[in-house]
Structure formats: structure tokens, C-alpha cells
Amino acid sequence: MKKVITVTLFCIVSAVLSGQTTRELYEAYISRYYRLAQQQQQLYGVPACITLAQGLLESGAGRSLLAQKANNHFGIKCAGDWSGSTFHKDDDTKDECFRKYKKVEDSYRDHSLFLQRPRYAELFTLSLSDYKGWAHGLRRCGYATDPAYAGKLIKLIEDYDLLKYVSQTDDVQQSDQPTPKSHKATKHKHNGKVHAKPAGKTSNVASPDPQTDTLTISPSSQIKTAASQATMGTVDLFAEHKVMRNNHRRYVVAREGDTFQSIAMEFNIRLSAIYRYNDIRNTGYVLQEGDKVYLQLKRTKAAKRYATYRVRKGENIWQIAQDKGIQIKRIYTLNGIAEGQDVSLNQELRLR
Incomplete structure (x- = not known):
């Protein structure tokens, strides 16, 4: 997922040049999707702050090619038994297969289900508020190849106060x-x-x-x-x-x-x-x-x-x-x- 993040950064730079700041882009994304992240927390136990941070990072606040063309906000590839629509682009290797969704909500839910795999089981022994444990655990369990992945998630959570969405599940x-x-x-x-x-x-x-x-x-x-x-x-x-x-x-x-x-x-x-x-x-x-x-x-x-x-x-x-x-x-x-x-x-x- 290294190249996915590189491309999303390019999209953000382009947006900045068009008059929007990175912070404005990120805050708009959070405002649009935080309730969806909270629903996933309630149904599947994935902290809303982690879901939002991964969505921000992987999709460049929804502006990456993968997000715009395939509604894929988490860089999830076609590996395994995926039988849905696909989208191909270069990533770690040339012309890799990514999952394509009809709408963003489907991407969020598939992300939650993806984390239910046994390789991520250790994450669900952590509390919902232990965002550092979740961030490092995702990297350790192989969600991303970027060695700085955990640090990037943690920075996003702290910079944008995403932890509040874990506790603000009023429903x-x-x-x-x-x-x-x-x-x-x-x-x-x-x-x-x-x-x-x-x-x-x-x-x-x-x-x-x-x-x-x-x-x-x-x-x-x-x-x-x-x-x-x-x-x-x-x-x-x-x-x-x-x-x-x-x-x-x-x-x-x-x-x-x-x-x-x-x-x-x-x-x-x-x-x-x-x-x-x-x-x-x-x-x-x-x-x-x-x-x-x-x-x-x-x-x-x-x-x-x-x-x-x-x-x-x-x-x-x-x-x-x-x-x-x-x-x-x-x-x-x-x-x-x-x-x-x-x-x-x-x-x-x-x-x-």
C-alpha cells in the first residue's frame, strides 16, 4: 500500500494548489464519515478513530484515484475469495488488483470485515481507546508495508482529535x-x-x-x-x-x-x-x-x-x-x- 499513500499525497498537494488546505480537506472528510466510522465500531469493534485515520491516510481524504474511481478508502486488494468488482492500478507491483465498491459505505464495512480475519485477532483484545496499540498492531499484523504506518495513524488521530469519536457514540x-x-x-x-x-x-x-x-x-x-x-x-x-x-x-x-x-x-x-x-x-x-x-x-x-x-x-x-x-x-x-x-x-x- 506504499504507492497508494504516495499517490494520495500527490492528490492532496493538487488540492492545496487549488485553494484548499490539507487541514480543510481532512476536516471535511472527518465531518462526512465520522458517523459511518462510529457505526462500524458499534457493529464490529473497530475503534472509530482507527477507521477514520486509515481512511484519511489510505484515500488522501477521499481524493485518491482508488477512492474516486473505486470507492475504496482503505487500499484493500483483491486477495482471498473476493468475487466483487475490481479496479487495477500500480502499487507495490505493476497493475495490482483492488476491490471496487458501489459506494463508500460498502468500503467501510468491508474494512471492518477484513479486520475480523484471524491474523488481526490480537487487536480485539485491546480497548477501543488504545489507538496506539491498534496502530502498531495493524502494522505488525501486516496491514501495510510502510514501516512508518503506525506513526502516521497516531499523528492523524492526535492532530485531528479523532479519539473523541470513540467515546461520542451517543446512540x-x-x-x-x-x-x-x-x-x-x-x-x-x-x-x-x-x-x-x-x-x-x-x-x-x-x-x-x-x-x-x-x-x-x-x-x-x-x-x-x-x-x-x-x-x-x-x-x-x-x-x-x-x-x-x-x-x-x-x-x-x-x-x-x-x-x-x-x-x-x-x-x-x-x-x-x-x-x-x-x-x-x-x-x-x-x-x-x-x-x-x-x-x-x-x-x-x-x-x-x-x-x-x-x-x-x-x-x-x-x-x-x-x-x-x-x-x-x-x-x-x-x-x-x-x-x-x-x-x-x-x-x-x-x-x-
């Missing part, structure tokens, strides 16, 4: 919902084993553990998009489920009749990714009402208040992993448990 509010009533235990399978599973009616509104840090997206801030745009990766923010947050990860609570496939389609996420985010290896598992379904990779450690956890009656290791928002393989590793082995009543587990 996100604390969830204040009742604890679900206790239910009878039913049986369900995970990884081929039968475990006890709480069952019964739950509210149509997600009802998490009152001790869990949860967030919901307010309908007043949501922007409806046409269903026909889903093929380009545009989310219908008026989806049936409320997106909530547990251990800094986004999830929804399954309702009666939901399947992993229906939730994957609702949020336009690959089914294989939904399975991976939720540690589902036995794809024959039937989603139960009240199950948490994560929309992004869970963290490698639980919240500090759950440094240790004692197994309760009827719980299994998968339920604990889902409830605390931690990857199940990390529970195995932290506690020296063989993969596939379950836990026993009153067993004390390390979760971080």
Missing part, C-alpha cells in the same frame, strides 16, 4: 434489562457431546447476565438500507436482533426458530465465520432460544472480575465460554484441560 446506551428467570434443563449437543442446557421462554429483547457489561444499539440512530444491497456487504441496521456487547465483543441472543444460518444472513456474515466465532465444531448443533451468538471473534481472556470461575450445576465448558465471551480453546489451555474434555461441578477455572 449506544447501557442495557438495563431483567435477569432471565431460571428454566428447566434440556439436553443439547456440542462437539458431539450431550450437555445440560437451560431452556424455556425468554424475552424478545436480549436479557444478559446483569453482571455482564452489555451495550445495545438504539433504533433512533440506525439507518435502514435496501435488502438488495446486502450482496455488496451493506447491513440492514433495522435487523430483528439487538446487537449487544459482552467482554468487548458484539453478540445477539437467539430467539425461537433462529438458526446460525439465519443470523449469518441477517448480518451478512459468512456462516463458517459464525461457527468459528462461536466455537461450533458440530455444525449439526441446533441453536437454542437464549443462546448468545457472537458476531466477531471472542477474546482470549475474560473480564477481570472473572479471573477465576467456579462451575455451577448443569454448566458445560461451551456455555461458560459463551457466557464470558472467551474462546473455548483458551479455557482448555489456561486450565490444562484436554480438548474435548468437559468440566465438573464446582471445578475452579482460570479464565485469564
